Amino acid sequence: MITAAEIKFIKSLSQKKFRDSEGLFVVEGEKMVQEALKSGFEVEKVYRKEEIGEAAMARISALSSPSPVLALVKKPDVPFRAPSDGLYLALDGIRDPGNLGTILRIADWFGIDAVYASEDTVELYNPKVVQSTMGAIFRIPFYTANIPSLCSSYPGKVYGTFLDGENMYRKELSASGIIVIGNEANGISANTAACVTDRLFIPPFPADDPGSESLNAAVATAITVAEFRRQNCRKR
Numbered sequence: 388m389i390t391a392a393e394i395k396f397i398k399s400l401s402q403k404k405f406r407d408s409e410g411l412f413v414v415e416g417e418k419m420v421q422e423a424l425k426s427g428f429e430v431e432k433v434y435r436k437e438e439i440g441e442a443a444m445a446r447i448s449a450l451s452s453p454s455p456v457l458a459l460v461k462k463p464d465v466p467f468r469a470p471s472d473g474l475y476l477a478l479d480g481i482r483d484p485g486n487l488g489t490i491l492r493i494a495d496w497f498g499i500d501a502v503y504a505s506e507d508t509v510e511l512y513n514p515k516v517v518q519s520t521m522g523a524i525f526r527i528p529f530y531t532a533n534i535p536s537l538c539s540s541y542p543g544k545v546y547g548t549f550l551d552g553e554n555m556y557r558k559e560l561s562a563s564g565i566i567v568i569g570n571e572a573n574g575i576s577a578n579t580a581a582c583v584t585d586r587l588f589i590p591p592f593p594a595d596d597p598g599s600e601s602l603n604a605a606v607a608t609a610i611t612v613a614e615f616r617r618q619n620c621r622k623r
Contacts (some may be wrong), residue, residue: 423469426463480508497615503531548575549586
């Protein structure tokens with residue numbers, strides 16, 4: 388069974404202020420809960436539809452079609468680690484929850500060592516972000532950081548995509564570095580752009596007749612990271 392107080396508490400976690408004060412976030416779905424249970428995250432409680440009933444699960448779920456299982460997971464206290472010898476993403480104002488979740492999935496697929504996000508990036512534990520990561524949230528180190536400071540102090544290459552950048556497919560890309568992903572509407576901010584050492588451009592096809600003005604942030608991330616990995620796998 389589940390009490391009315393528990394239902395109210397779980398529903399409150401849809402708001403950031405309560406996630407912050409309680410140090411908890413909600414995970415829904417059989418696959419996601421399994422990922423949480425086998426990760427290093429502490430799972431405080433698991434609610435199953437077969438135990439609490441379909442009506443109660445519908446009340447605590449944030450999904451349009453409630454899943455059979457929901458868990459309350461503690462937000463981890465992870466010490467900040469600066470980028471060193473690896474490939475990293477720096478998110479400069481990503482605001483769409485779906486984009487952030489998808490970017491984490493991309494980072495997980497391509498073995499990105501860590502993701503750094505600006506203060507104005509959408510919160511990691513936003514329910515829509517959590518669900519769209521499809522479990523990557525439990526595997527990819529994620530830190531909030533001042534992106535211009537992070538990039539300016541980094542000793543290696545800092546990459547970013549710009550309309551006036553160099554064709555990414557004609558440039559030799561290093562195996563390590565920071566790849567900056569800009570805001571959906573405004574791209575990479577001026578302060579961060581000043582720290583970029585290598586400006587890249589993802590060319591459209593045909594080159595002289597692009598259809599869209601720009602690419603979705605998550606799509607651009609996937610294309611860019613895939614090219615980094617393709618080039619450096621080929622060199623091995």
